[in-house]
Amino acid sequence: MEVNVGHLQNLSIRIDSGMFARKPSGSVRFLPPISKQQKLPPVVSAFQQPLRLSNRCRTISVGASCYRENISGLALETENFHPFDKDLLLKNKSQEVQPHLNGKCIYLVGMMGSGKTTIGKILAKELSYAFSDSDTLVEQEVGGTSVAEIFKLYGEDFFRDKETEVLRKLSSMHGFVISTGGGIVVRPINWKYMQNGISIWLDVPLEALAKRIAAVGTDSRPLLHNESGNGYTKAFRRLSVLLEERGDAYTNANVKVCLGSLAAKLGLSDVCNLTPEDIAIEALVQIQHFVEHEDGYCTS
Numbered sequence: 001m002e003v004n005v006g007h008l009q010n011l012s013i014r015i016d017s018g019m020f021a022r023k024p025s026g027s028v029r030f031l032p033p034i035s036k037q038q039k040l041p042p043v044v045s046a047f048q049q050p051l052r053l054s055n056r057c058r059t060i061s062v063g064a065s066c067y068r069e070n071i072s073g074l075a076l077e078t079e080n081f082h083p084f085d086k087d088l089l090l091k092n093k094s095q096e097v098q099p100h101l102n103g104k105c106i107y108l109v110g111m112m113g114s115g116k117t118t119i120g121k122i123l124a125k126e127l128s129y130a131f132s133d134s135d136t137l138v139e140q141e142v143g144g145t146s147v148a149e150i151f152k153l154y155g156e157d158f159f160r161d162k163e164t165e166v167l168r169k170l171s172s173m174h175g176f177v178i179s180t181g182g183g184i185v186v187r188p189i190n191w192k193y194m195q196n197g198i199s200i201w202l203d204v205p206l207e208a209l210a211k212r213i214a215a216v217g218t219d220s221r222p223l224l225h226n227e228s229g230n231g232y233t234k235a236f237r238r239l240s241v242l243l244e245e246r247g248d249a250y251t252n253a254n255v256k257v258c259l260g261s262l263a264a265k266l267g268l269s270d271v272c273n274l275t276p277e278d279i280a281i282e283a284l285v286q287i288q289h290f291v292e293h294e295d296g297y298c299t300s
């Protein structure tokens with residue numbers, strides 16, 4: 001069997017079945033010569049699996065998951081198989097990155113609805129870290145009062161003070177992935193606390209943010225109240241203003257995961273087609289780059 005596997009930027013390769021070693025699980029691994037010949041670093045796995053119809057799955061005949069610099073993986077061609085084994089890629093990348101973190105906390109920053117909680121939970125699980133959410137910690141500090149109630153009863157400044165206090169406490173911790181509130185970036189002192197860990201900005205286009213928020217409603221997000229119009233329009237309008245105010249602050253993060261660029265890299269026309277796993281893998285790739293520069297270690 002011979003198949004075409006993908007286009008990694010300008011690179012197009014052909015792989016034939018003689019280069020595969022089959023594993024009992026049904027997945028196959030590339031034998032070493034392929035990476036040497038093609039100067040491709042670790043091609044993590046290739047596999048075949050039965051047709052699964054889902055709007056997140058393209059159907060192809062062979063899946064290959066590979067990693068090359070900041071290209072997380074891709075495969076194309078013919079019929080009936082999932083593009084690549086994201087779970088395996090996620091696991092391998094986490095295992096590669098984890099020892100170099102030295103227990104440093106990971107802070108996810110980004111606008112409301114950017115996926116900090118969703119991606120944070122995946123990263124925590126894969127890195128064997130604990131997961132925490134600064135909004136939840138603030139709520140606990142205020143005797144179990146919800147963020148929306150805190151805003152209503154005590155105002156935003158009170159909330160921000162509590163948020164900073166929570167971050168100060170977290171800054172002495174290890175082994176946590178922390179999903180922060182979208183506005184945490186506005187106070188410079190908060191960046192000082194986050195400097196003890198690695199901060200990751202999830203940069204998501206406004207349209208996608210507004211869609212996600214419209215789908216879940218704005219009840220828990222007081223800064224999105226007081227707007228007229230339907231859910232999407234309300235969220236879009238308010239988020240535009242907030243992004244205008246905060247856009248620069250997010251760029252302080254150590255690492256940026258830009259969903260627009262990631263979708264383009266994976267050949268997807270819309271960021272809405274990116275799965276949380278795609279985004280988590282990209283976050284790990286970018287963390288790895290950051291740690292490499294910081295520590296001078298190299299994985300390839």
Ligand SMILES: Nc1ncnc2c1ncn2[C@@H]1O[C@H](COP(=O)(O)OP(=O)(O)O)[C@@H](O)[C@H]1O
Binds near residue numbers: 113
């Ligand atoms: N990659 C994604 N694709 C589609 N929906 C997502 C994605 N990431 C998060 N969501 C959804 O968007 C909403 C907001 O996500 P969440 O993780 O709570 O964001 P944040 O913590 O940044 O406010 C949730 O309903 C979540 O299920």
Ligand SMILES: O=C(O)C1=C[C@@H](OP(=O)(O)O)[C@@H](O)[C@H](O)C1
Binds near residue numbers: 110180221
């Ligand atoms: O952007 C903001 O200022 C806020 C974001 C919210 O957190 P999420 O980003 O988790 O929704 C929460 O902290 C509060 O409603 C204020």
